[in-house]
Amino acid sequence: MVKAIKIDNLKYSYDERSLFSDFNLDIDAGQWVALVGHNGSGKSTLAKLILGLLVAEQGDIDVFDERLTVETVHHVRSKIGMVFQNPDNQFVGATVADDVAFGLENIQVESSEMPQKIDNALTIVGMQEFKNREPHTLSGGQKQRVALASVLALQPKIIILDEATAMLDPDGRATVMETLQKLKKQFGKELTLVTITHDMDEATLADRVVVINDGQKILDGTPAEVFSQRKALHENGLELPFANELAFHLNEKPNKYMDERELIQWLSTLNK
Numbered sequence: 001m002v003k004a005i006k007i008d009n010l011k012y013s014y015d016e017r018s019l020f021s022d023f024n025l026d027i028d029a030g031q032w033v034a035l036v037g038h039n040g041s042g043k044s045t046l047a048k049l050i051l052g053l054l055v056a057e058q059g060d061i062d063v064f065d066e067r068l069t070v071e072t073v074h075h076v077r078s079k080i081g082m083v084f085q086n087p088d089n090q091f092v093g094a095t096v097a098d099d100v101a102f103g104l105e106n107i108q109v110e111s112s113e114m115p116q117k118i119d120n121a122l123t124i125v126g127m128q129e130f131k132n133r134e135p136h137t138l139s140g141g142q143k144q145r146v147a148l149a150s151v152l153a154l155q156p157k158i159i160i161l162d163e164a165t166a167m168l169d170p171d172g173r174a175t176v177m178e179t180l181q182k183l184k185k186q187f188g189k190e191l192t193l194v195t196i197t198h199d200m201d202e203a204t205l206a207d208r209v210v211v212i213n214d215g216q217k218i219l220d221g222t223p224a225e226v227f228s229q230r231k232a233l234h235e236n237g238l239e240l241p242f243a244n245e246l247a248f249h250l251n252e253k254p255n256k257y258m259d260e261r262e263l264i265q266w267l268s269t270l271n272k
């Protein structure tokens with residue numbers, strides 16, 4: 001199995017404070033991995049280490065069999081697209097199309113090939129009809145889909161989304177997650193997705209969920225495996241996805257008929 005990302009024996013500290021020590025993680029090509037953990041657990045640091053924005057004190061990071069070093073960092077980075085949390089910090093172009101063009105210009109794509117590449121990328125994320133719009137006139141979810149298009153145009157093998165839906169309203173979140181599901185279908189093994197998130201409902205969409213805390217891997221498995229570990233998740237400050245939490249409580253539901261009012265009252269006591 002081809003490994004998109006292989007992390008061996010990683011060690012990293014911020015000012016004497018050890019965050020990762022002997023951390024290992026392999027991600028198969030084409031896999032969608034949700035990296036979850038509460039605030040400060042080390043998720044964004046891990047993304048920065050993979051991108052070579054931070055340098056590990058010890059250990060190896062390989063991206064599609066290429067070892068990350070000072071010499072290879074630019075080449076390794078070209079295989080990875082990043083989408084960040086704040087949709088407003090990601091635009092450089094005056095229009096949506098200019099924005100997608102910017103990255104293509106940076107990698108010296110011929111200007112004659114540009115319109116087709118821009119249209120393709122925007123079509124994949126369902127934003128083609130907005131190509132002449134000014135980015136600030138878009139909703140949060142639309143902005144994040146444009147950010148995804150800008151990344152996709154560069155044909156990365158891996159896309160890392162760091163809390164890319166955290167600032168969006170529920171509709172925006174839903175459209176971004178639908179877009180990711182569509183990408184997964186369309187690109188299959190050609191695209192590896194890493195979604196860094198607090199949102200457990202989003203994590204259920206991934207192929208695999210890796211829970212980290214204090215730089216340690218706490219749980220690692222399919223969503224069904226990880227979300228059956230309610231106690232371990234709670235101990236690490238995390239909740240179950242809503243549907244799993246509800247199923248857990250329904251199992252424990254008082255074994256009696258409830259009318260609608262009683263049911264609503266009982267539901268409102270969950271998670272308290």
Ligand SMILES: Nc1ncnc2c1ncn2[C@@H]1O[C@H](COP(=O)(O)OP(=O)(O)OP(=O)(O)O)[C@@H](O)[C@H]1O
Pocket residue numbers: 014015019037038039040041042043044045046
């Ligand atoms: N530049 C830095 N200097 C010192 N400590 C840092 C720095 N950046 C992050 N940290 C600390 O490292 C730990 C991990 O931070 P990181 O941002 O990787 O966590 P995270 O899981 O992504 O958190 P969040 O979900 O809040 O974004 C935190 O305790 C944080 O305070």
